[in-house]
Amino acid sequence: VAEHVHIYTLGISRPFGASTFILSWDEKVGSSIYCIESSGQCYKYFGWAIGKNAQAAKTEIEKVQEIDGQSNLGKEELIKRAIHVLLTTREEGTTGHRIEMGWIGEDSNEVFEGINQSEVDKLEEEVSQQMEDEED
Structure with a gap:
């Protein structure tokens, strides 16, 4: 995929102009995140x-990594930490946002699966409340 994007960038056509995440999971390696930049x-x-x-988001992700390394956190805790990163880096006064999430792993039979929106909304409320409590 990256080679295809790179060829377009070199001049065959207009560059794609977007970055893409590819996520994978297998028993030997575990989870992997790849990012294909618009340059290929x-x-x-x-x-x-x-x-x-x-x-700012990368900085917050690094903080989580320093605390936990690549430990096996539960699904709910991973969702909370991802929501925390998003809320921490969101500009103040931003309204009308909606967090949608999905994941891939052993529990999803190695297939990408959207996370129930009501679960995400509930956990977002919890994280928001925790962040407000920490500020006080």
Whole structure:
């Protein structure tokens, strides 16, 4: 896929102009995150962010990594930490946002699966409350 994107960038056509995440999971390696940049470069990451406020999000992801390394956190705790990163890096005064999540892993039979929106909303409320309590 990265080679295909790179060929377009070299001049066959207009560049794609978007970055893409490819997620995978297998029993030997575990989870993997790859990011294909619009230039065609492809790298494997533990956690990564693109777009507006990407650097702030990467910093928050690194904090989680320093605390937990690659420990086997439960699904709910992983969702909470991802929501925390998103809420921490969101600009103040932003309204009308909606967090949608999905995951891939052993519990999902190695197939990408969307996370129930009501579960995400409930955990977002919990994380928001925890963040407010920490500020006080």
